[in-house]
Amino acid sequence: MKFDEIKSDEKKYIMNTYGRFNxxxxxxxxxxxxxxxxxxxxxxxxxxxxxxxxxxxxxxxxAVTNQLNKLQHISNLYTSPVQVECAKLxxxxxxFDKVFFSNSGAEANECAIKLSRKYSFDKYGEGRxxxxxxxxxxxxxxxxxxxxxxxxxxxxxxxxxxxxFVFAQANDIESVKALISDKTCAVMMExxxxxxxxxxxxxxxxxxxxxxxxxNDLCLxxxxxxxxxxxxxxxxxxxxxxxxxxxxxxxxxLGGGLPFGxxxxxxxxxxxxxxxxxxxxxxxxxxVCAGSIEVLKRVSEPEFLxxxxxxxxxxxxxxxxxxxxxxxRGMGMMIGVVLKKDxxxxxxxxxxxxxxxxxxxxxxxxxxxxxxxxxxxxxxxLDILAxxxxx
Numbered sequence: 001m002k003f004d005e006i007k008s009d010e011k012k013y014i015m016n017t018y019g020r021f022n023x024x025x026x027x028x029x030x031x032x033x034x035x036x037x038x039x040x041x042x043x044x045x046x047x048x049x050x051x052x053x054x055x056x057x058x059x060x061x062x063a064v065t066n067q068l069n070k071l072q073h074i075s076n077l078y079t080s081p082v083q084v085e086c087a088k089l090x091x092x093x094x095x096f097d098k099v100f101f102s103n104s105g106a107e108a109n110e111c112a113i114k115l116s117r118k119y120s121f122d123k124y125g126e127g128r129x130x131x132x133x134x135x136x137x138x139x140x141x142x143x144x145x146x147x148x149x150x151x152x153x154x155x156x157x158x159x160x161x162x163x164x165f166v167f168a169q170a171n172d173i174e175s176v177k178a179l180i181s182d183k184t185c186a187v188m189m190e191x192x193x194x195x196x197x198x199x200x201x202x203x204x205x206x207x208x209x210x211x212x213x214x215x216n217d218l219c220l221x222x223x224x225x226x227x228x229x230x231x232x233x234x235x236x237x238x239x240x241x242x243x244x245x246x247x248x249x250x251x252x253x254l255g256g257g258l259p260f261g262x263x264x265x266x267x268x269x270x271x272x273x274x275x276x277x278x279x280x281x282x283x284x285x286x287x288v289c290a291g292s293i294e295v296l297k298r299v300s301e302p303e304f305l306x307x308x309x310x311x312x313x314x315x316x317x318x319x320x321x322x323x324x325x326x327x328x329r330g331m332g333m334m335i336g337v338v339l340k341k342d343x344x345x346x347x348x349x350x351x352x353x354x355x356x357x358x359x360x361x362x363x364x365x366x367x368x369x370x371x372x373x374x375x376x377x378x379x380x381x382l383d384i385l386a387x388x389x390x391x
Contacts, residue, residue, distance in 0.1 A: 001036060002036060002037060003022075003023075003024050003035065003036050003037050006024045006036055007024070021348070021349075021352055021357075022349075022352065023035045023039075023041070023352060023357075024036040024037075025041075027055075027056075028043070028054075028055030028056060029054070029055050029056050030054040030055060030056075030057075030370070030372075030373075030374075030377075031043050031044075031054050031055075031369065031370050031373040031374070031377045031381075032055070032377075033055060033357065039355070040355060041352075041355050041356060041357050042355060042356050042357070042377050042380055042381040042384070043055070043357045043369070043370065044356060044357055044358045044359075044367045044368070044369045044381050044385075045357045045358060045359050045367075045368055045369075046253075046368050046369060046370045046371075047257065048226075048252065048359065048368060049194075049226050049231060049252045049253055049334070049368040050252045050253060050255070050256075050257055051253075051256065051257050051370055052229055052230060052231075052253035052256055052295055052299060052370065052371050052372075053256055053294075053295060053298065053299075053370065053371065053372055054370035054372060054373065055257075055370075057256070057294075057372075059294055059298075060256050060257070060291055060294045060295065063290045063291055063293065063294040064258070064287055064290055064291045064294075066290065067082060067286050067287045067289075067290035067291075068287055070286075071286050072285075072286065072287055073282070073285055073286065073287070074286065075281065076279065076280065076281070076283065076284065080284060080286050080289070082286045082289045082290050082293070083101065083284040083286065083289045085289070085293060086101075086284070086289040086290075086292050086293050086296075087099050087101070087284075089293060089296050089297070090262060090264065090292075090296060091264070093235055093296060093300050094235065094236060094248065094264060095244070096248060096264035096265060096266060097265060097266055097267040097269075097270040098264070098265055098269075098270040099262050099263065099264045099265075100115075100262070100263045100273065100278065100283070101260070101261070101262055101280075101283040101284030101289070102251075102260075102261035102262065102263065102280055102283040103259045103260065103261055103280065103282050103283055104140075104251055104259060104260075104261045105140060105223075105225030105226075105249065105250075105251030105252060105261050106139070106140025106141055106142045106145045106261075107140075107142075107261050107280070107283070108225065108249035108250060108251055108261035108262055108263045109139045109140050109145045109148065109188075109223060109225070109249050109263075110140070110142060110144055110145060111249075111263035111273075111278060112188070112221045112223075112247045112249050112263050113131065113144060113145075113148065113186075113188075113221075114273070114277070114278055115219070115247060115263065115265060115269055115272055115273055115278075116131065116185050116186035116188075116219035116221060116246075116247060116269075117129045117131075117164075117185055117186075118272050118273065118277065119185070119219060119268075119269055119272045120185035120186075120219075122272065123217075127182075127183060128182065128183055128184070128185050129164050129183065129185055130164050130165070130166060130181070130183040130184050130185060131148065131164060131165050131166075131184075131185060131186045131187070131188050131221075132165075132166055132167070132168055132176060132179050132180070132184060132186070132187045132188070133148050133149070133150050133165055133166070133167050133168075133187075133188045133189065134150050134167065134168055134169070134170045134188075134189045134190075134193070135150040135151075135167045135168065135169055135170060136150055136151060136170060136193050136196035136197070136199065137149055137150040137151070137167075137170075137188075137189065137190055137193055137196060137223075138151065138154075138190070138193070138194065138195035138196055139188065139190075139223055140225075143158055143161055143162055144161075144162040146158065146161060147161040147162040147163075147164075147165050148165050148188060150167040151196070166179050167179075170189075170193070170199070170201055170205070171201060171202045171205045172205075173205055173208040173209065173212070176208075176209055176212060177212065180212065180216060180218070184216070184218055185218060185219060186213075186218050186219035186220070186221050186247075187209055187212070187213055187218055187219075187220055187221065188221040188223065189201065189206075189209070189221070189222065189223065190222075190223045190224075190225075190226070190227065191206065191222060191224070191227055191237045191238065191240075191241055192226070192227050192232070192237065192330065192331060192334060194226040194227070194334065194361060194366075195226075195361055195362075196361070196362065197336060197361050197362035197363070197364055198329055198330045198334060198335065198336025198361055198364065198366055199329070199336075200329065200330065200331060201241075203241050203242070206241045206243055207241070207242065207243060210243045210244075210245075213246070219246045219247055219269070220243070220245045220246050220247070221245060221246070221247040221248075221249070222237075222238050222243075222245035222247070222248050222249070223249050224236050224237055224238070224248055224249060224250050225249055225250060225251045225252055225261075226252055226334065226368075227331075227334060228248075228250040228251075228252070228253065228254065229250065229252065229253035229254050229295065229296075229299055230253065230299035230300070230304065230305055230308055230332075230371050231253060231308075231332055231333060231334050231368070231371070232308075232312075232331040232332035232333075232334055233305055233306075233308045233309030233312060233331065233332035233333075234305060234332075235299065235300050235305065236248065236250070237331065240331065244266070245266075246265060246266050246268060246269055247263065247264065247265050247266075247269065248263075248264045248265075249261070249262070249263050249264075250262045250263075250264070253295065253299070253371075254292055254295065254296075255288050255291055255292050255295070256291045256292065256294065256295040257291070258285075258287065258288045258291050259282075259288065260288045260289075260291075260292055261283070299371060304371070304372075307372075308332050308333055308371050309332055311333060311369075311373065311375070311378065312330070312331065312332040312333045312334075312335065314375070314378065315333070315335055315367065315369075315378060315382065316328045316330070316335060318382050319335070319337055319382065319385075319386075322385075322386045322389055322390070323340075323389075323390055324339055324340050324341060324386075324389040324390045325337055325338070325339060325340070325389065326338045326339060326340045330367075333367070333368065333369050333371060333373075334367075334368060335366070335367040335368075336361060336364045336365070336366055336367075337364055337365040337366075337367065337385075337389075338363075338364045339364065339365065339389060341389075342363055344360045344363055344364050344365045345360060347365055347385075347388045347389055348360055348365060350387075350388035350391060351384055351385055351388045354384045354387065354388065355384060356381050356384040356385060356388075358385065365385070369381075
């Protein structure tokens with residue numbers, strides 16, 4: 001089917017919940033995607049940070065296919081050897097004590113919210129359940145994770161939202177202090193606000209928040225749905241900040257292209273969730289776990305992470321020299337580009353016409369390339385992007 005036919009059927013059968021670009025992607029390899037009309041693109045999006053190893057990585061496909069030929073699914077009422085292997089690997093690589101597997105970042109954040117509230121309930125009793133989030137944050141699209149999201153634009157239509165969230169100003173420790181009360185159980189934040197415009201938090205602020213949490217026995221929840229799995233040049237971004245959260249959430253790149261989320265916790269919280277207090281049908285699916293093991297083993301290698309940092313620095317330096325660029329921010333290969341003309345949407349559309357896939361976040365261009373993208377593809381993509389910015 002050609003693009004026009006596909007779009008016609010899409011309009012007829014799929015709910016109109018996405019502002020989609022004018023491309024129907026049909027196949028891909030590495031950092032290259034091909035649409036239904038045969039046009040090829042360099043991909044600087046990796047499925048919004050999901051395809052950590054690019055499209056159709058052979059070793060990832062083999063890991064997934066081998067598991068498919070053994071067992072595609074069992075319920076979580078039985079032990080899955082490959083799930084246990086994946087859990088052991090992620091805990092050993094991150095230093096956390098236990099993990100709960102889910103299907104998405106929003107579900108991982110739901111688990112983190114429940115975990116922190118139950119810890120506080122078990123220790124202090126009813127009423128200590130409020131979570132401090134940050135303004136301009138984004139934590140998901142369920143009713144509860146929307147309630148935890150610190151952007152007014154999302155707080156509409158779906159009333160009533162879940163109670164128990166208040167919002168501090170990012171990088172303002174006094175704002176956080178002012179919200180702590182006898183009702184507070186946790187502080188929840190992204191280290192780089194991705195959907196909020198690729199806004200990294202100040203390191204001193206993050207360290208001060210950790211100190212406040214320790215002093216007040218509050219759970220520190222770090223949402224690394226977008227920043228995790230090598231994206232910022234370390235396996236998880238908290239390593240770059242010198243902190244250790246009580247709870248860490250992960251998704252996107254964790255499955256390498258299949259739906260996967262994880263909520264990790266330290267020893268203090270490891271026994272809080274008990275049988276019947278939380279569950280999922282698909283979370284920790286054997287096929288997804290097999291793919292994740294392949295991703296984690298490769299992405300966690302020091303040389304791989306070093307290359308992510310080097311490529312990210314290379315991209316940011318080249319973009320900083322483009323005339324139409326006002327600012328480049330981010331970490332590793334999570335990059336936001338502020339444009340002098342403030343015309344990110346038009347630039348993204350021009351890139352698409354010329355064979356490059358890029359994203360927006362707020363009013364900037366956002367780049368999330370595959371972590372193993374080649375320098376040749378980086379250079380070709382940056383040439384297209386620079387031309388679009390200055391056209």
